[in-house]
Amino acid sequence: MPLALVSTAETPAPTLRDVTLPPLGPGDLRVRVTAASVDPVDTLFAGGPARTIFGLTGTVGLGWSLTGVVTGVGAEVTGFSVGDPVAAVHRDVTAPVRAHAEETAVPAATTALLPAGLDPVDAASVPLNASTAARMVHRLGPADGRTLLVTGAAGAVGGYAVALAAHAGWTVTALARPDDRAFVLRAGARALVTELPGPSFDAVVDGAVLHAAALGAVRDGGAFVGVTSSSPAAPERGIEVGIVSVEPDGARLAELLALAAAGVLEPRVAGRVALTDFGTAYDKVAGGGQRGRWLLLP
Numbered sequence: 172m173p174l175a176l177v178s179t180a181e182t183p184a185p186t187l188r189d190v191t192l193p194p195l196g197p198g199d200l201r202v203r204v205t206a207a208s209v210d211p212v213d214t215l216f217a218g219g220p221a222r223t224i225f226g227l228t229g230t231v232g233l234g235w236s237l238t239g240v241v242t243g244v245g246a247e248v249t250g251f252s253v254g255d256p257v258a259a260v261h262r263d264v265t266a267p268v269r270a271h272a273e274e275t276a277v278p279a280a281t282t283a284l285l286p287a288g289l290d291p292v293d294a295a296s297v298p299l300n301a302s303t304a305a306r307m308v309h310r311l312g313p314a315d316g317r318t319l320l321v322t323g324a325a326g327a328v329g330g331y332a333v334a335l336a337a338h339a340g341w342t343v344t345a346l347a348r349p350d351d352r353a354f355v356l357r358a359g360a361r362a363l364v365t366e367l368p369g370p371s372f373d374a375v376v377d378g379a380v381l382h383a384a385a386l387g388a389v390r391d392g393g394a395f396v397g398v399t400s401s402s403p404a405a406p407e408r409g410i411e412v413g414i415v416s417v418e419p420d421g422a423r424l425a426e427l428l429a430l431a432a433a434g435v436l437e438p439r440v441a442g443r444v445a446l447t448d449f450g451t452a453y454d455k456v457a458g459g460g461q462r463g464r465w466l467l468l469p
Contacts (some may be wrong), residue, residue, distance in 0.1 A: 174469070175272030176233040176449055180459045183219035185233055185449060190268050192276060199276045200251055201243030202259065205461040206295035206443070207270040208464040210327070214270075214457040225264045234270025234467075235261055235417075236299035237277075238291050247278040256285040258428060260298045260419035271449065273469040281419035286432040293438040294431065296327065296464040301427040302435060303417045304331035305394045310413045314340035317373035322385050324360065325351035327439065327464050328398075329378025333358040334436050336376065344372070346379070351462070358437065370408075386410060440461030 172189040174203055179186065194360045195201050215221035222228075241255045251257070259267045259282040268275050285291055307328075311319070319336050323329035325343030337343045337359025345355035352363045367381070370390050377385045377397035382404040389395050392409040399416050406412045430436045441463040442452050454463035 173268075173273035174446060175275070176446075177230050177267070178222065178227070178233060178277060179230045180217045180222070180228060183222055184217045185213075185271070185453060187449065188259050190232075190272070192268055192274060195243050195276055196410050197245045197247040198279055199245045200248060200257070200279050200282055201274065201276050202237070202239035202243050202257060203274050204237050204239040204270065204272055204469050205256075206238050206292040206466045206468050207234045207272075208295050208299065208466055209271075209449075209452040209456045210235055210299055210464065211456060213271070214453055217453065217457065221427075227264065228250045230267060231264060232266050232269035232272060232275070234272070236295060237261065237270035237275070238295045240274075242274065245279065251279060251282070251284070256291055257282050258285055258294055258298050258424060259283070260302060260417065260424065262417065262419050271446065271467055273446065280421050281424070283421050283425035283428055286428055289428060289432040290438070292443065292466060292468065293429065295466050296438045296440055297431055298424055299417060299425060299434065300327040300464065301335075301431070302419065302424060303332040303398065303415070304328050304335055304376075304378070305423065305427060306415045306417065307332055307398070308335045308339060310396045310415055311374050311376070311394050311456075317340070318342045318344070319374045320344050320346060320368070320372040320388050321360070321375060321376045321378055322346045322367075322381050323377070323379030324355045324358075325462055326378050327461075329376070330354065330358055330439060331436055332376045332378050333360050338430070338435055353393050354462075362382065386412070441465050443468055445469075
C-alpha cells in the first residue's frame, strides 16, 4: 500500500498514512510520483480552515502539483503510455489520494508529458504555479504596449507571471526585495521596485495577494488581476478587477512545460525533503518568504 498525506475530520492537519488507491477511472492515469510541490493552499489544512473553505467532510488527500511516471492508463485515455514521464495538476480536493503521495491517479485531461531536458524533480514546481500565473496574465488580454506591475515577483506564482508577461510583450516592473533583482531581471522585468508605487501602471498582476493595496498602483481605467482571497479588491476608478483560480488544462500545461524546457520559465526550488519529512516543507511554506517551492520526494 502506498503512503499518502491525508486530512480527516478528526485530524485536519496533514497525516501520513498507508492508503488504498481507488480504481482507475476510464479517463485517468495512474502515476508513480517523482516529486510534488507544497503550496500555500496545502498549509491551510494544518488548522482546518481549508476543510471549511472547500466544504470537506471526510478523509481527503493533499497536494496539487506533481511530476511522475505513468504506471497505468484508463480505458478511454489516448496519448499516454506506461512509462511516460508526466506532470499534472490534481484539482479534485475531495479525492482520497492526491499529489502528496507515493502513487496517485490524475485525470489525463490535466496531465502533460514532460519534455526532454526538463528536470523531472524541479519541474514539479511548474504545474500549479505556472498555470495560475498564465491565467492571470491571459485575463489581462493583449499587451498592446501596456505597462504591468507584478507584485510578489520573486515568488512562485509571481516569478512565472513576470516571465510569461514579458514573453507576451508587456513592459514589466517587478515588486520584490532588492536581493531579488538578478532573478526578476533575468525573468524579463525591465525594472525592480521595492515599495508599492502610486497609480502609474496600466495593469497589475497581484502575485503577493495584496489586493486593495496593490489596486492603488493601477491607473484610472486600468486592470487588476488577483487570486481568490477572503478580502478581494473591489473595482474603483474605472479599474477592471479580475479574480482567477487555476483551471487545470493538459494542453496549456504542455505549453508551459515547453517554455520551461526552453528557458523562458525558470523552475525554482526552495528545498527538497522526503515525503516522510513533510512537516519540514509544510512549516517552511507556512512561514512565507520562500523563493521557489519546497518539494516532497516519495
